[in-house]
Structure formats: C-alpha cells, structure tokens
Amino acid sequence: VVSTQSTGRYLYYNESHNILGNTYGMCVLQDFEAVTPNVLARTIETVQGGGLVVMVLNSVSDVKQWYQRRVRGVVMVLNSVSDVKQLYDLQMDCHDRFKTSAYHTVVPRFNKRFLLSLTDCSNCLVLTDNLEVLPFSTKIVNPSSNLRESQHEELGKLKDTLADTQPVGSVVGLCKTLDQANALVKFVDVISEKALRSTITLTASRGRGKSAALGLAMATSIAFGYSNIFVTSPSPDNLKTLFEFVMKGFDVLGFQEHTDYEIIQSTENNVKSVVRVNVYRDHRQTIQYIKPDEAGKLLQAELLVIDEAGAILLHLVKQMFGPYLVLLSSTVHGYEGTGRSLSIKLFDELRTQSQKLGGKALSELKLEEPIRYKDGDPVEAWLNKLLCLDASPRIISGCPIPAD
Numbered sequence: 001v002v003s004t005q006s007t008g009r010y011l012y013y014n015e016s017h018n019i020l021g022n023t024y025g026m027c028v029l030q031d032f033e034a035v036t037p038n039v040l041a042r043t044i045e046t047v048q049g050g051g052l053v054v055m056v057l058n059s060v061s062d063v064k065q066w067y068q069r070r071v072r073g074v075v076m077v078l079n080s081v082s083d084v085k086q087l088y089d090l091q092m093d094c095h096d097r098f099k100t101s102a103y104h105t106v107v108p109r110f111n112k113r114f115l116l117s118l119t120d121c122s123n124c125l126v127l128t129d130n131l132e133v134l135p136f137s138t139k140i141v142n143p144s145s146n147l148r149e150s151q152h153e154e155l156g157k158l159k160d161t162l163a164d165t166q167p168v169g170s171v172v173g174l175c176k177t178l179d180q181a182n183a184l185v186k187f188v189d190v191i192s193e194k195a196l197r198s199t200i201t202l203t204a205s206r207g208r209g210k211s212a213a214l215g216l217a218m219a220t221s222i223a224f225g226y227s228n229i230f231v232t233s234p235s236p237d238n239l240k241t242l243f244e245f246v247m248k249g250f251d252v253l254g255f256q257e258h259t260d261y262e263i264i265q266s267t268e269n270n271v272k273s274v275v276r277v278n279v280y281r282d283h284r285q286t287i288q289y290i291k292p293d294e295a296g297k298l299l300q301a302e303l304l305v306i307d308e309a310g311a312i313l314l315h316l317v318k319q320m321f322g323p324y325l326v327l328l329s330s331t332v333h334g335y336e337g338t339g340r341s342l343s344i345k346l347f348d349e350l351r352t353q354s355q356k357l358g359g360k361a362l363s364e365l366k367l368e369e370p371i372r373y374k375d376g377d378p379v380e381a382w383l384n385k386l387l388c389l390d391a392s393p394r395i396i397s398g399c400p401i402p403a404d
Helices: 013-019 037-044 063-069 082-088 093-098 109-118 135-140 153-162 168-172 178-193 210-223 236-252 314-319 341-354 378-387
Strands: 024-029 047-056 073-078 124-128 198-204 228-232 261-266 273-279 285-290 303-306 325-331 361-367
Touching (some): 013 037, 013 236, 109 378, 153 168, 153 178, 168 178, 168 210, 168 236, 178 198, 178 210, 178 361, 198 210, 198 341, 210 236, 210 285, 210 303, 210 325, 236 273, 236 285, 314 341, 341 361
Parallel strands (some): 024 047, 047 073, 073 124, 198 361, 228 285, 228 303, 303 325
Antiparallel strands (some): 261 273, 273 285
C-alpha cells in the first residue's frame, strides 16, 4: 500500500550521484544484478532514521518501532529460499567488462562477502515474496531497544544563552546537535568580523548536518549585510539540503519570500534545483551557485561556500580560493570522502599558509554526532565495514616496525 500523498524520485543507477546530500525516508534498489558497490555507497546513506532500504531480486517487520528508535533497516526480498544460494554465483552486469577470450567466467567474490556481511547486521531482514523471514536473519526478530540516547542538555543551555543575541540566537535554535551548534557559532563569529581573510573547514561523516550548518551560516551572512555570496558543489542537485536551510534561516530571521527575496531555479535534467537567491530587503544581495570550474566568476565575492569539496577535483578547489571568506565542507568517511587528496594535501597547505605572515587564518571543525539517523546506527556500521568506508590509513615515514 502506497500513500497517494507520498513523493518519490526514480533514478537510473548511473544517475545516483545526483542524490548525494539529500535525505529520503525509503530507498528501493531494483534489479540487484545491476547494483555495484558505488551504488550501495551512494544510496543507502541517504536514508534517514526510521527509514528502510529495500533490495528486490527477480523482477515487513515492525516499521513503527524502527521509526521511533531513529534507526534504519535493510530488507531484502527474494522469490524463494534457493535464491540465497543462487546469489553466491550470480553474474552481475559489471562482470561482463572483465570477460575476455581467455577468461569466460568471473568469480563473484563480492556477492559472497555481501551476503555474509548481512548476517552481522542486526537491522537486516531477508524475506521471501510471501514475507517469510529466512533463518540467517533472525537477529531482527527481537530487536533490542537499548540504544544510547543522545544527550542534548548542553545544546539546550547553549540555545538559552544565545536566545537574546541576534541573529545568531535564532539560527542556532534550528540546530539538532551540540556539534552543529558550535560549528554554526564559529561560522557566525567569523562572518560578523567581516575580515574576509579566513578559511573554515568543516569535516564529518555523512548525515552529520554539514550542509544544514552551511545553509544557516549563509542566511546569517545575509543578515550581516554580505552582498555577493557564492556556493559551489559537484552538482546543484547536491545543494537541496543547503538551500532548504537557507530558507529556514530566512524564516526565523523574519525574511519573507516574494517580499524580501526571490528564488530562481534551474530545470536542468528535468529536475528543479535552486541556483540563485536574490535578496532585496535592505539592499541588493545575491546567493549564486557556480560550477566548480567557474572560478573566474568570484572576482566580486565576499563569501564562498564549497560543499562536498572532497568530490571536486583538487586543482579546481585550489583555483577557487581568493581574498574572501571561505567556508569549506567535506565528507571524511563514506562515498564522498574516499578520496584523500583533500585531507592530505589541501589541508596541509592551508595550515602552512596560515602560519605565514599575512596568511589567511584557518579554523578546522568536525562534526561527530549524526542527525540523519541515530548515533551508533547499525546500518551505517554495516556499510562502512562492508565497503571499508571508514578506513583511515596511518601515514608513516621510513620502514614500519615488524609488528605492523
């Protein structure tokens, strides 16, 4: 049964990069033979707490309890019990590219690793098309509700302390975690100085509220009188959450659409995406999206926001730096954060430059507590282990000791 009020979005697997940075309540992966590790990494982490990831082959449980506990579940639907055994030898679509005249078959080792990993995921449910629970997924039958609750006392105290300080008090009231609130306070402190000689980096795993914090910071910069604000990301589709929180920031700051500002959207690829916001409350102010290779448009910039910098080519990120305030966010673990050029090369260069006379000041912030789903989410732990998304290799010099 599907509610007529619900909204969904259909995508081909090769278009799944367009949903990065967005949040959904449910994800259905059809045609399992065409699924790749990249598709799993892109799509599963967009599902919010209380949501479901459903994998359907060849063509439920207590969902209410999942939602109240803010944890997610993975559901796999099979036509028969024999499908489990067939999955070990299932030929995926991507295997065709590895076949040659000398090697006609490909051993699907990832399939076996994938299936075995599901037995360690406490929130995985494998069903037949008759909704019969298969034996190796019995962990979900009696789920434990003893999950650690996040403590928000300090967050409440911070909100009360800043309640009479505007505009920061209003926007901090929208924060969901203490990490996010502290990051936003730092953003606002630098924005209020208007020195334009600072760079702030914000790093976190997926679902920690980076884009929301940036969106609230941009709304606050409008309240402080910034006129030329630019934002960039791999695709305008990835900025849905960021612009959503720009509008929420405007709401709490007393801005009204059509009266104080207007939103301009692009319909590229038949998907509406915000690319510009014109504000004309006190004077003309703009928030403009630019592509990562359009650094030439930043001549009059006062504030530049780079969202998901780890997914942009390093030389393009470097070209966008200039004599203006830069807020940069990047995913350090997860699909967007698998590249290490940003954390190893760019951040080291920024630290070195900040120590030089006349160099731009650098502040580094991190977010730990998740917002999209509950802290300690078993699906996140399962996916990170399956695809090695949280691996952080040590950088050593010389020869390692024999024990390593």
